[in-house]
Amino acid sequence: MLKPLLCALLLAAPLTLAARAAAPDSLAAAASEVPRPPARPRWYQPRHLVLQTGGGLGMITAGAGYSLRDRLDADVLVGYVPQKYTDKALTILSLKIRYSPWTLPLSPKVWVKPLSVGGYISFTSGLRNPGQPGQYSDDYYWFSNRVRTGPLVGSQVSYALPARATGHRRNLSGYYELGTNDLYLLSYAQNRRALSLADIAVLTLGLKLDL
Amino acid sequence: MLPFFRTLPARAVLPVAAALLLSACEMLEFSPNDHRAPQEQRDLTAQNMARLAATPLPASDTLRFVFTGDSQRFYDDVQDLVQSVNQQPGIQFLVVSGDISDFGLGREMRWVDDQLGKLRVPYLTVIGNHDHVANGRDAYQEIFGPLNYSFVYGDTKFIMTDTNGREYNFNGRIPDMPWVNQQLRATDTRRHVILSHVPPQDEDFDPAVRDAYAQALREDPRLVFEMNGHRHDYGINQPFNDGVTYVNSYSFQKRRYVVVTVWGDKEFRLKQVNF
Numbered sequence: 001m002l003k004p005l006l007c008a009l010l011l012a013a014p015l016t017l018a019a020r021a022a023a024p025d026s027l028a029a030a031a032s033e034v035p036r037p038p039a040r041p042r043w044y045q046p047r048h049l050v051l052q053t054g055g056g057l058g059m060i061t062a063g064a065g066y067s068l069r070d071r072l073d074a075d076v077l078v079g080y081v082p083q084k085y086t087d088k089a090l091t092i093l094s095l096k097i098r099y100s101p102w103t104l105p106l107s108p109k110v111w112v113k114p115l116s117v118g119g120y121i122s123f124t125s126g127l128r129n130p131g132q133p134g135q136y137s138d139d140y141y142w143f144s145n146r147v148r149t150g151p152l153v154g155s156q157v158s159y160a161l162p163a164r165a166t167g168h169r170r171n172l173s174g175y176y177e178l179g180t181n182d183l184y185l186l187s188y189a190q191n192r193r194a195l196s197l198a199d200i201a202v203l204t205l206g207l208k209l210d211l
Numbered sequence: 212m213l214p215f216f217r218t219l220p221a222r223a224v225l226p227v228a229a230a231l232l233l234s235a236c237e238m239l240e241f242s243p244n245d246h247r248a249p250q251e252q253r254d255l256t257a258q259n260m261a262r263l264a265a266t267p268l269p270a271s272d273t274l275r276f277v278f279t280g281d282s283q284r285f286y287d288d289v290q291d292l293v294q295s296v297n298q299q300p301g302i303q304f305l306v307v308s309g310d311i312s313d314f315g316l317g318r319e320m321r322w323v324d325d326q327l328g329k330l331r332v333p334y335l336t337v338i339g340n341h342d343h344v345a346n347g348r349d350a351y352q353e354i355f356g357p358l359n360y361s362f363v364y365g366d367t368k369f370i371m372t373d374t375n376g377r378e379y380n381f382n383g384r385i386p387d388m389p390w391v392n393q394q395l396r397a398t399d400t401r402r403h404v405i406l407s408h409v410p411p412q413d414e415d416f417d418p419a420v421r422d423a424y425a426q427a428l429r430e431d432p433r434l435v436f437e438m439n440g441h442r443h444d445y446g447i448n449q450p451f452n453d454g455v456t457y458v459n460s461y462s463f464q465k466r467r468y469v470v471v472t473v474w475g476d477k478e479f480r481l482k483q484v485n486f
Contacts, residue, residue, distance in 0.1 A: 053239060053241075054238070054239035054240055054241060055240070056240050056241070056242055056243055056245075057242075058241055058242070059241040079241075079242075081241040081242050081244075081245060085241055085242075085245050085246065085247055086241070086242055086244045086245050086246060086346050086349065087244070087246070087346040087348070087349030087350075088346065090241075090242055090244065092242060124242065124244070127244065127345045127346055128345070128346050128348065128349070129315075129343055129344060129345055129346070129347070129348065129378060130345060132380065135377065135380055136377070141341075141344060143314060145314075145315075145344060145345040148243060178238075181243055183243065183314050183316065184243070184318070186284070187284050187286065187313075187319070187322070190284060190286075190287075191284070191285075191286035191287045192287075193286075193287045193290060194286035194287045194289065194290045194322070194325075194326060195286055195322060199318075199322060199325075201238055202238060202239075202240045203235055203238035203239050203240075204239075205239065
């Protein structure tokens, strides 16, 4: 049931990008010599694209996101894990939110967001044994196999790409995140001697391109 | 001094960088159901069987092993159990009667191995119902090994079998009776011990296979006893009143385990140890 939705999301992201890319060209053709600032993106148009790996959200994970005041990011992601690593190939749909309060410029073209804090919720489809109706009584396994949620912290470094002919500036950012999930966190909370934070940590590496 | 500094990056920085990169790769988890594991935490059943084979038990010597089960989310207790077992004299190996993990996740199985790997003796496991959750069956096979296997130590063959029928929607094929029968009918060892997670009298055992299983055990003259976990508490009884003894393990959380001593044809003693 999730698959058509995921496909639609994946297809929609490049389409909105193409629609925006087409707009400045047609303006230029309308005999304007001076490059005009690009039209403000509509509220529903994503502000950035992301590509990442790990974090429990997929081996290859792509998505699009929105930004608020350059501090709050909300991304919708679709991840894929090949069968080789997990019995049956998994599709993971996730929503991730990150808040990065500070921006430190390193040079006119490079800046760092030293701290991002956030969280995610993910839905996994493709598990072999997620529990079928009637297979178990309600309290047999009290946790969900499909839905995971967890906190994350990270940092981001950004680079200003050369401006487009329209004067529109874009940034390419690289980020890492250290996170965990609800089940790991519970295990750690109850076993502070045998488990360390390093045991439950999960790493994400990603790229983000502003549109 | 100069060559020292010239080779310093290669000798000091590179290994550190490699270690960081390696641990970063391990931390790049694609999903909690991702079953990848470092080489030393793969095929643990085969690794432990090789360790056991390296210290063979002479024929007719007394067998002594620790019987426990259901480690699940009790990692601190696993740590304490290891400390206690390491002080027991004359222990040859330890068996875990399933439910190594709680959520069927590879990382959970590796957390238990992080502790049980510190045992002075090898340990062997059988798959439990919790190890079947989500994609756990595959994780168990990657990290531990086969769902049905046997090993011989001294005069005794241990038959380890998957009895988690509910996880297969009671498909009538769990436990795998052709395999179990073949194992029980073999006559090349003096004694048999069969070990599984869900006991046959439990409601999570496939009712369609229950009678065939109990019968096969009853008809094996070499069988010392049947061993299970799942119930998280010690028990010894003959639920089918047919002369076959069933022993259930404590969970790690109970902070008790059983030392099993076997000698003669079918003589045994069970000693409960607190830790």
